[in-house]
Amino acid sequence: MDSLTQITLGAAVGEAVLGRKAGNRAMLWGAVGGTIPDLDVFANFVTDEMTALAFHRGISHSFFFAVLAPFAFGWLTHRLYQSGLYQRTGYRVGASVIVIGFVLGFVNLVPYLITQNFSLPVLVWTLGIGAFFLLLLWLFYWRKPAREVHTSYRDWVLLWFWAIFTHPLLDACTPYGTQLFQPFWDYRVAFNTIAVVDPIYTLPFLLCLLIAMRFTREHPRRRWFNWLGISLSSAYLVFTFYHKMRIDSIFERSLQEQGITYHRYTTSPTIFNNVLWQGTAEGDTAYYHGMYSFFDPEERVTSFATLPKNHDLLEGLENERDLRILRWFSKDYYNVLRRPDGTLQLNDLRYGSGDGTFDEPSDYIFRFTLEEKNGRWVARQTREDARVDSGAFRQLWDRMMGKVEQ
Numbered sequence: 001m002d003s004l005t006q007i008t009l010g011a012a013v014g015e016a017v018l019g020r021k022a023g024n025r026a027m028l029w030g031a032v033g034g035t036i037p038d039l040d041v042f043a044n045f046v047t048d049e050m051t052a053l054a055f056h057r058g059i060s061h062s063f064f065f066a067v068l069a070p071f072a073f074g075w076l077t078h079r080l081y082q083s084g085l086y087q088r089t090g091y092r093v094g095a096s097v098i099v100i101g102f103v104l105g106f107v108n109l110v111p112y113l114i115t116q117n118f119s120l121p122v123l124v125w126t127l128g129i130g131a132f133f134l135l136l137l138w139l140f141y142w143r144k145p146a147r148e149v150h151t152s153y154r155d156w157v158l159l160w161f162w163a164i165f166t167h168p169l170l171d172a173c174t175p176y177g178t179q180l181f182q183p184f185w186d187y188r189v190a191f192n193t194i195a196v197v198d199p200i201y202t203l204p205f206l207l208c209l210l211i212a213m214r215f216t217r218e219h220p221r222r223r224w225f226n227w228l229g230i231s232l233s234s235a236y237l238v239f240t241f242y243h244k245m246r247i248d249s250i251f252e253r254s255l256q257e258q259g260i261t262y263h264r265y266t267t268s269p270t271i272f273n274n275v276l277w278q279g280t281a282e283g284d285t286a287y288y289h290g291m292y293s294f295f296d297p298e299e300r301v302t303s304f305a306t307l308p309k310n311h312d313l314l315e316g317l318e319n320e321r322d323l324r325i326l327r328w329f330s331k332d333y334y335n336v337l338r339r340p341d342g343t344l345q346l347n348d349l350r351y352g353s354g355d356g357t358f359d360e361p362s363d364y365i366f367r368f369t370l371e372e373k374n375g376r377w378v379a380r381q382t383r384e385d386a387r388v389d390s391g392a393f394r395q396l397w398d399r400m401m402g403k404v405e406q
Contacts, residue, residue, distance in 0.1 A: 001170050001194075003038065003107045005202045009170060009233070010034015010163040012209050015226045017159045021151050023217035025086075026159060027209070028099065029077060033163025035103065036069070037061045037171075049380050050322045053329060054186075061168035062182040069164060074157035087146040096137050104130045136213070173237060175268040175350055177331075186328070192268040193240040199272060205233040240274050243294075250292055251279045254301035260288050266333060266350055276400040278352045280333055285309055287335060287349050291356055295402030302404060305358055310336040313344055317370075322379035326368055337361050344370040346379070355395055 001009075014030015022029075037060040043052040059065055085091050104126045172178040174196045177188030194201065208229030215222035247267050255262055265281035276293040279301070286308050290301035313336045317323050323346075327334065330348040337345045339361050348366035357363055368379045 001174060002197045002202075003035065003103075004206070005197075006034045006038065006167055006170070007031045007103065008034075008202060008206045008209055008229075009166055012205065012226055012230050013162045013166055014159050015209075015212065015222075016230065017162055018151065018155055019223065019226065020217055021155060022149050023147065024213055025149065027213065029156075029159060030163045031103070032099065033073070033160050034167055036073075036164060037065070037167045041109065050325045053381075054325050057168070057171060057176065057188070058179045058186075059182045061171060061178045061180065063165075063168075063180055064183060066161065066165040066168065070157045070160035073160040074153055077156040077160070078151070078153045081149045081151060086149065089142065092146060093142055096134070096142070100130050100133055170237075173240070175266075188329075188331075191241070191244070192266065193244045194237065194274060195269045195271050197272055198269075198274060200274065201233055201236050205229045208232065240269070243269070243274055243277075246294075247277045247279070247292060250299055251281075251290070251301060254290065254292075255281055255288070255304075257300065258304065260304060262288065266331070268350060270352070270396065270400070272396070273400055276396070280349045280352070282333065287333065289349060289352055289358070291352070291399065293400050293402050295400065296404065297402060305356075307335050307349065307358055310338075313338060314346075314370075317377055320377040322377060323370065326379055330366075339369070345382070346370060354392060356399065 008031075010033050011027040011031040014026040014028070014033065017030070018026035037057075040056050040058060040060045041052075043055045047055070080086060107126050108122055168178045168180055172180060172189045173191045173194045175190055175192045176196060177190035179186055180189050181187060206229075208225045212222045212225040212229070215225075244267070251265060251267050255265070260281065260283065262281035262283050265279055267277055267279035270276045270278055270291075275295060276291065278289065278291045281288045281304075286306050288304040288306060290304040292301045296302075314323065326346055326348075330346075330350065333349045334346050335349060337347065339345050345361050345364075346368045347364040348368075349364075351365040353363040354365055355363065361367065367382055369382050370377050370379050372378075
């Protein structure tokens with residue numbers, strides 16, 4: 001899931017585990033714990049693109065890491081509060097600014113790594129959110145003497161465990177997939193029930209957390225609002241599994257009605273919602289891609305786009321490292337195109353296209369070019385001509401609301 005969602009989840013878990021003993025500090029350290037697994041994105045700066053692609057949601061998102069890392073982080077945090085340093089105003093201000101600055105920098109970094117373009121709107125929004133949190137800290141934290149924290153090493157280990165452990169569990173519900181069993185197995189668990197960004201999951205959760213922050217650690221409403229947020233988000237997540245079962249049934253029936261023979265299929269929600277879903281079925285020589293919204297007038301996929309596999313274009317390249325990573329990443333739901341400039345383009349079909357059509361190579365959301373360099377084939381994600389503007393969002397909204405072009 002997106003960074004804001006994981007920060008919210010981590011903070012709520014931290015509050016649930018240690019809020020009565022540590023107050024807002026529990027939320028803060030929980031938010032940090034909810035961010036730690038995603039620090040693997042920094043691999044983009046120290047290694048090649050395909051290695052970073054395979055590394056993301058790997059060991060840092062595994063059960064192995066979630067079990068072992070909390071002992072180290074718990075020891076460090078316990079030592080900090082044993083020392084009494086947390087009671088000094090300079091430490092509280094400095095630590096708060098560093099943590100908020102790091103989180104805001106991280107939130108801006110992730111969109112840049114995805115699009116290779118700096119986003120001014122994201123920067124403005126994050127700076128505004130950062131200023132809001134700094135104001136809250138000034139009003140309710142920095143100006144007041146620090147309350148003593150009476151916690152044990154075990155308390156901190158539990159906080160770090162639940163903050164880190166819940167991160168990959170939530171990520172496993174997205175189509176991207178999560179390597180929960182690293183370093184023993186690189187299988188990517190993906191339940192495909194929720195998009196990597198879903199405001200309906202995040203915003204009520206975040207609102208409840210912000211309300212909970214306003215109450216003292218002993219106030220019963222603090223825990224009530226925190227658990228309300230956890231309950232709402234969990235209920236919605238369970239609801240997405242129900243949606244997944246319904247869409248699978250509709251997708252299977254639609255394939256049969258249209259006489260499409262297939263070996264397997266995958267379905268997942270489109271970005272920002274759980275109403276509009278897409279599916280890809282694999283046949284002998286082609287894939288079949290369709291979309292369905294729960295607001296569609298008929299309970300079926302009305303049409304499927306036929307996408308030739310063109311796997312023969314990769315003949316002789318089966319052992320190329322970058323190609324093997326892409327096949328593993330896409331779970332073999334991919335086709336190949338020859339671009340106008342002669343280079344090959346591999347498309348991960350699980351993510352479909354931006355507008356539901358596949359007329360141009362740039363229509364595919366997740367696409368990679370393959371070029372021969374110094375005797376080996378190198379893959380890189382291509383983002384040119386990607387259309388992310390108000391028109392694209394309007395098109396997504398219209399299709400989500402069941403407006404189907406005839």
